[in-house]
Amino acid sequence: MTTLEYVRKTQVHQMRLTMEILEHIFENVTQKQATTYRDLNDGDKGWTALEVLCHLRDFDTIFYLRAVMMIEQDNPRLPAYDHEAMAIERGYNQQDLRQVCNEFRASRERTRDFFKSLTPEQWERAGIHPESGHFTMTNAVLQVAGHDVNHLEQITRILMQIKNA
Numbered sequence: 633m634t635t636l637e638y639v640r641k642t643q644v645h646q647m648r649l650t651m652e653i654l655e656h657i658f659e660n661v662t663q664k665q666a667t668t669y670r671d672l673n674d675g676d677k678g679w680t681a682l683e684v685l686c687h688l689r690d691f692d693t694i695f696y697l698r699a700v701m702m703i704e705q706d707n708p709r710l711p712a713y714d715h716e717a718m719a720i721e722r723g724y725n726q727q728d729l730r731q732v733c734n735e736f737r738a739s740r741e742r743t744r745d746f747f748k749s750l751t752p753e754q755w756e757r758a759g760i761h762p763e764s765g766h767f768t769m770t771n772a773v774l775q776v777a778g779h780d781v782n783h784l785e786q787i788t789r790i791l792m793q794i795k796n797a
Contacts, residue, residue, distance in 0.1 A: 636770065640747075640755065643773040647744040650780040651737055654685065657787060658733055661794075666729045669793040671786055679719070681790045682732065684783050686724035687715055689736040691779060696743040699772050702759040703750075712762035747773055 633641070658666070661681065671678030679687070694713055701708045718724075750769065761767035 640770060640773055643777045644744055644747045646777045646780070647740060647747070650777075650784065651740045651744075653784060654688070654736065654787070655733060657784075657791065658685070658729065661729070661791060663729045665791070665794055667725050669790050669797075671790050672793075673789075679786075679790075680725055681787050682727065682729055683719055683724040684787050684790070685729070685732050685736065686722065686727055687719065688780070688783050689732055689739055690718060690722070691715070692736065692739040692743050692776070695772065695776050695779075696739070696746060698759065698761075699743075699746060699769065702757045702767075702769060702772070703754055705759075708759045710759045710761050710767065743776070 658681075663682075666682040666685075667680050670676070670680055671684075691713075698710045701710060755769045758766060758768045761771070764771070
């Protein structure tokens with residue numbers, strides 16, 4: 633196995649771990665806790681843990697759809713999304729925590745299965761990312777993992793307020 637193949641395989645495995653970590657984190661969190669405590673790094677406009685989880689769920693679908701575009705089209709322009717507008721339009725903080733957890737799991741399983749099934753030729757496909765330009769399938773799998781870690785840290789930081797309350 634080449635280093636690149638190892639990196640890809642490891643990142644696909646990380647997708648499952650993120651899903652499991654989130655399930656453990658939210659197992660004993662109530663709807664009220666998930667919708668009350670906010671990310672203090674962003675002041676009073678900081679997201680709640682539920683809003684971050686909704687964002688992870690929705691961007692998991694976005695990452696999946698972008699990757700599918702890269703398989704189905706030659707060098708497509710990948711769409712941009714306004715995550716702040718999505719949070720408002722979709723009423724993230726009014727959604728049901730348990731339902732969002734289930735929806736994230738379903739989305740993540742689909743995304744993970746997609747990346748697991750890629751052939752060596754499909755891993756070479758690319759598109760044009762709205763922020764970073766040339767964007768390979770390897771960039772896509774790495775983006776998912778990086779995005780996950782950033783928000784796992786954010787969620788745990790938000791929920792640390794529970795024990796200090």
